[in-house]
Amino acid sequence: MFQKDEYCILILGLDNAGKTTFLEQTKTKFSKNYKGMSLSKITTTVGLNIGTIDVGKARLMFWDLGGQDELQSLWDKYYAESHGVIYVIDSTDEERLGESKNAFEKMISSEALEGVPLLVLANKQDLENCLSVPDIKTAFSDCAPKIGKRDCLVQPCTALTGQGVNEGIEWMVKCVV
Ligand code: GDP
Numbered sequence: 521m522f523q524k525d526e527y528c529i530l531i532l533g534l535d536n537a538g539k540t541t542f543l544e545q546t547k548t549k550f551s552k553n554y555k556g557m558s559l560s561k562i563t564t565t566v567g568l569n570i571g572t573i574d575v576g577k578a579r580l581m582f583w584d585l586g587g588q589d590e591l592q593s594l595w596d597k598y599y600a601e602s603h604g605v606i607y608v609i610d611s612t613d614e615e616r617l618g619e620s621k622n623a624f625e626k627m628i629s630s631e632a633l634e635g636v637p638l639l640v641l642a643n644k645q646d647l648e649n650c651l652s653v654p655d656i657k658t659a660f661s662d663c664a665p666k667i668g669k670r671d672c673l674v675q676p677c678t679a680l681t682g683q684g685v686n687e688g689i690e691w692m693v694k695c696v697v
Contacts, residue, residue, distance in 0.1 A: 524574060524577055524578060524579040525577060525578055525579065525697070526578075526579045526580075526581060527578060527579070527580050527581065527603040527604065527696045527697075528581050528583065528598075528601050528602045528603055528604075529580050529581065529582050529583070529602065529603065529604040529605070529606060529692060529696075530582075530583050530585065530595070530598055530599075530602045530604070530605045530606065531543055531582055531583065531584040531585065531606045531608065532585060532587070532595055532605060532606070532607050532608070532623075532627060533587050533607050533608035533609060533610075533620065533623075533641075534587040534609075534610070534613075534616060534619060534620050534623060535586065535587040535588045535591075536587070536610060536613070537587060537608040537609055537610045537613075537620070537643060538608050538610060538641075538643040538644060538677075538679040538680070539569075539584045539585075539587065539608045540569055540584055541679040541680055542584075542606070542608055542641065542643065542677070542679040542685065543569055543571050543582055543584045544571075545679050545680075545682045545685050546571065546573060546582070546685055546689055547571045547573060548682075549682060549685055549686060549689075550573035550574070550575060550689065551572075551573050551574075568583060568584065568585060568586070569582075569583075569584040570582060570583055570584070571584070573689075575689065575690075575693045576693070576697075577697070578693055578696070578697050580689075580692070580693070580696075582606075583598055583602075585598065587623075592623055592626075595627060596627075596630055596632065599630050599632035599633050600632045602633070602636060603636065603637075603696045604636060604637045604638075604639065604692050604695060604696050605627070605633065605636055605637070605638050605639070606639045606641060606688070606692065607624055607627070607638060607639070607640045607641070608641045608643050608677075608679075609640065609641065609642055609643060609656060610643060610644055611642045611643060611644050611645060611647075611650040611651045611652075611655075611656065612644050612647045612649055612650045612651070614651065617651070617656075617659050618659075621659060621660050621663065624640075624660065624663060625662075625663050625666060628663060628666045628667060629666055634670070635669075635670050636670060637670060637671040637672070637692065637695035637696060638667065638670060638671070638672040638673075639672075639673055639675060639688050639691060639692050640656070640660075640672065640673065640674045640675065641675055641677040641679070641684070641688060642656045642674060642675065642676050642677060643677045643678070643679050644678065644679075644680075645676045645677060645678045645683065645684070646678040646680060646681060646683070652676075653674050653675075653676050656674060657674055671695045673688070673691050675687055675688045675691070
């Protein structure tokens with residue numbers, strides 16, 4: 521029987537960034553028979569949400585890990601298995617942007633993630649007071665040396681409506697396959 525190539529993609533970011541909403545939207549868009557849960561019922565991830573989609577010949581397995589302080593220490597247990605990372609930022613939460621940058625910087629400093637493509641989602645672009653992609657790039661600019669030569673895209677996104685989801689996933693597929 522025809523076997524698909526499987527790739528593990530981590531979905532990381534602070535709690536409340538929109539990781540679970542993004543995963544639900546991805547499953548809804550890419551899995552034909554997926555009915556999905558009501559997006560308004562999603563609450564912040566405690567533990568782990570998983571999901572699988574098929575795109576062309578690739579099967580992507582997503583691991584959406586909890587973003588609270590005490591759960592961030594579990595992220596690195598998954599690094600060795602991962603082929604790509606999606607890092608979700610709440611673009612409206614300027615107060616926690618520094619905290620998000622620190623978690624991002626710690627994550628990309630891990631040797632286990634060297635060379636692994638990074639999709640950064642500037643999420644919640646539907647809200648009026650959101651930071652733009654250039655604003656976020658500026659706030660994260662001192663991470664650039666640690667990103668190094670690995671593929672990295674900062675994608676504007678509204679997980680709630682699905683805007684930017686296809687573009688992000690298609691970019692990730694091109695990088696990992
Ligand atoms: P997680 O903790 O990172 O998994 O975040 P959730 O997916 O649980 O989302 C946290 C909150 O942000 C929920 O109330 C979501 O409805 C809301 N949210 C997520 N994405 C968006 C978005 O693109 N726009 C808006 N306005 N709200 C969003």
